Amino acid sequence: MSGLNEHLELATLRIRDTAKWLIISLAAVGGVFVAGIQLSDIGLLELWSPRFWGAILGIAFAAIGGGIALWGAVLTLASDHVYLNHVTDQDLVPRAAKNATAHKTGGGDATEEVPHIQGFKNVEELRNKYHEVLDKRRELLRQNSGLDKESNKTEGENPTSGKQGQPEPDDQDFDLVDNYAVYLDGIVRNVLAVANLSRARHVWRISVTMIASGAVVASFGIALFAYASNPPAPSAGSVVNTSNVVTPLSAKLQLSEQGRQALGDALGSNCDLNADLTIVVLGQTEAGPDVLANSPKCNPVRLILDADWGIIKTTVSKTP
Template structure:
């Protein structure tokens, strides 16, 4: 028979363990909420409102879709993480009848708890299975209710029932603690996956919602660059229509995206080092 001190001490130890698990869950909730708040705050500092809306047929047009998808993934996983952690904080009690129902099942929510009791039969308080202690208690109650049972025997039966109730309480406390531990382990695995998804979402949102500053396009239409030394010049996306590059040296210049309609190429050193006069008086096709 277990003593009151042993029962109280064991229960207190399990309760302290449960409190530590729930404290860790509270930190997980707070951490997930902080990540969500950081994402919302970061969206205020982004340029998402300036992103073009349309079919994502280019990098710039795809940024809005990537940002929305990243934000949705990040916030969804944050909500999921909070919901998962909150489940640990909800009251949980595994009854001996629940343990008995799961004892012979191949797979159930309490499978790991059942395996714990099978590995450590001492936690069954001297019984082989949960069904044994349930049956023993029912038999004592039935005997106590018999009209022919003497008062002194009835008193002994009541003491036996009280003893079994203490044992059942100890079993249920152990089962509840093990179930809570297993729930926390499963939650951690889910939260690790959710954290990875949230991180990818945050990175995608940060990249998409903060495009690089647009370089101003130089308008050099009709400009005269006669005898100009323009080696390694940065003329990307410049408007060079009808410009005059007679005798100019453009060796190594970057004309990516530049418009060159009507440009005069006469004795011009093209960006690739060739002479325009050798290229049918043009640098088109020799800009890199």
């Protein structure tokens, strides 16, 4: 039984260690995240502006989320040790067995054999028997103590007599009670180990939910603070080189055979591709003129005119 007891205690310690290292890891990730926030523009925040309140809310969310996650870890790390007087039958029944029993009985109670109590009906019977045997062993030890024997002899009473003095107990009776107490002690240790593991798992499920929820809330707060504390830079005017600005010009475009094949579908079936097309020259690019074809009965098409698609003919007028 000692092997099982040690195994269960190690499992409980692993749950607590997992909670400890999980919160440490989340704190490290949060620290890296916070360290990466650019705070050089935080001085640009206007007091009482929407971004100012956004930064305040971000700090509040981050603090609340961190507190929730930390409290979730503390629940597991500081969970109380379960004592025999507080153990119930439900602490010893695996969760899967509880769900199966509830499913069979439609959620009601059912009498199921409680594991780990070695033939006792329930934990209460084991607890009562354990206390009874311990009391009996304590009484036998007291009767076998030298103080009682010396007291009986001093009074001139016969220690083996049941009439004048208290009879001296048989060593064989004491050995039987002591062995039974040791046997029950092993059962109780296993019961306590199982109960502590069961309680630790239950608290851990609550802790995981709290840690995950707190991490999400804290991440949202950090992101909100990062957004609010880095407002966009004030827009500045710019000067454009006037040589890059082209006034739109109206012109005519005569398509080549290659141009008619390339643009026929885009201009539409009603467009006369053999006639000169009315266009507006919008600008000049490295690939060719940027033009807008807007002839009557043709679909309006904006394109970069390839040199092989046609030639631009006489300019008609400037487009206002």
